[in-house]
Amino acid sequence: MPAEIPNTVRAVVASPDLGKPTLEDLPFGTREDVKHLGADFVAVKNHAVGLNPSKTPVVIGSDGAGVALTAGSSVKHIKAGNRVAGMVYGASSTVQGAASEGLLYDAANLWVMPPGMSDAEGAAFTLTHLTAVQALYMRLKLAKPSAPDTSSPKKTVLIWGGSTSVGHHAVQLANLSGYRVLATASASNHALLRELGAAECFDYKDPNVLDRIKKAAGNQGVYAAFDTACNNGSTEVCIDAIRPRGGIVVATLPLAHDLVNRRKDVKVEFLLVYTLMGYALRFANAIDFEAIPEDRDQSYKWVTEELPALLQGWQEGVGSPRYKPANLRVAHGLERVHEGLRTLAEGSYSNEKFVYTVQEKYILPPIC
Template sequence: MDAITGPFRRLVTPWVRHPTVLGSDVAGEIAAVGGGSTRFRVGERVVGYAAGQERLRNNSEEGGFQRYVTVLERVCAELPDTVTFEQAAVLPLGVSTASAGLYEKDQLALPLPTSAPSARGDVVLVWGASTSVGSNAVQLARASGYTVIATAGRRNHDFVRSLGAEAVFDYRDPEVDRLIVDAIGHRHLAGTMAIGGGALTHALRIAGRTTGTKNIASAYPDPLTRLRSLLARVRGIRVTSIWGGTPVQSPVGPAIFRDFLPVALRSGAFRPAPAPKIVGVGLEQVPRALAALRKGISATKLVVTIPAEDITP
């Protein structure tokens, strides 16, 4: 469950006006197909990014917290029968944000993922790998052929390694920066995904002590990020701020949701992560889920299900 609420909404999405419907992550069966689309059919199982709050969409019909949601074909993926709707619902915004940071031309600009990647030898650092964005960034970077070194809380190390990380370090360890630099060794650092509070500080230190592109994509809405990015240029380090909805409009969206995800989910090469936690049944449970989200969660994503009888025309 992802939604921008509270005092930060006006700062992050000032263009959104009432009436609006929040929510970005949806999965279910297609009820109708329009706009000349021939890719999908009614009744097909899909997962999609609900783009209603994006600047160029700004459309309440495309918000996720409702029984029927209009989803753009370019950010919608077919689901295999082996993936439940609850599992799939953890994906859209996490995948979109991770993809934006890794692949957009003004971010890390890495090669797109494939179902059979060749090893590149370079390293991608994912700071905050047990988060929704981080879980997807680890898997996507591996699918692009990179070795992944990551950080997470100690209790989530096995989870992050299961996603494909070569090594995982405790972000609370006072020696974490040195340990990561030592783990990278003489290999090139192809880029860093800095996720969560404090991530950028560590990413800057590590980038300054390793060889490679020295590009950092920051997924944390810190007001100081732009200032710090300007200061980092003096050291040859490029810091950019990720906007998770960018793939809705860019070529990255269909490259991931149309070309990569359906095949990767079907083969098992990519798995929905982090695990879903069902908060309740029915739209009336959304406020409860948002309240739980504000209290903080770890290596999980909150999901609200809608009974089939509630979505019958």
């Protein structure tokens, strides 16, 4: 028997003037898209929400984790009662967002958590992980961990911002995929990045960082680069670091015309993880993206085929034998989500992911 779906849920609603968000009761079980569940969707009771820093006011509540209540007829990898984590296009509608007690997920961006993973770890995972997946495998076309690149010597991949939430995943994935990883970060984070798989690390504030990267890359040069930070000239350095015969750079923020055309032999591309939804969208009321159904298809394949192998044997706070968790800052209650959003806006955090449990007085669910 499917679990009972509540008629209403509490959710964090953004203020039109970008002031303090409000906590409101919204319809859920009475919505037509919930009563007549689409074949590819899953209704989830949320236990935790991950917050993500953004330079725009539109993304609140994209990452979540909880328990599947019911699944559409085409969903094969998730059943009612499974503990799941996933991503939605948060703050894109008046009823959908992960900072809520219940919501619908597209099954292509939803996955079953391993038994040892906590709700907080699950809620901190999907958006940043799939951003790295999109960059490395859908745009840079790198080999996947299940069939790593076997070139000798190894091809070199540059991850700018290795200690960011996205960089944390990109460094691990590129290493598991058989590439030699060069990463930038503050010097205090270099030891951690080496543990994640970086072969060499560089201080992004070093005025000679480009020369040092080129020297470390050797004669074969940098094969591809991923700029997760996109500030203080980082994309320019990534472009200039690419080997003489050219390559590809992907970035997580929109690109100026001069950057796109900085080198004729280097393709430079802005990516947006929300294209994994598969439909056309307008991001930040400014940038239009056409539907990319191939992105959604590849995301579905990743969460059903590649991800389970990476997370097998996961232990809370430790990770799996192949994959390590991010540092978390966990607080409790949707009532306090605005505090985390304010901290993100102020930038008073480093090398950690913010997670809020849905309930203020949180009782850990049994891990089974």
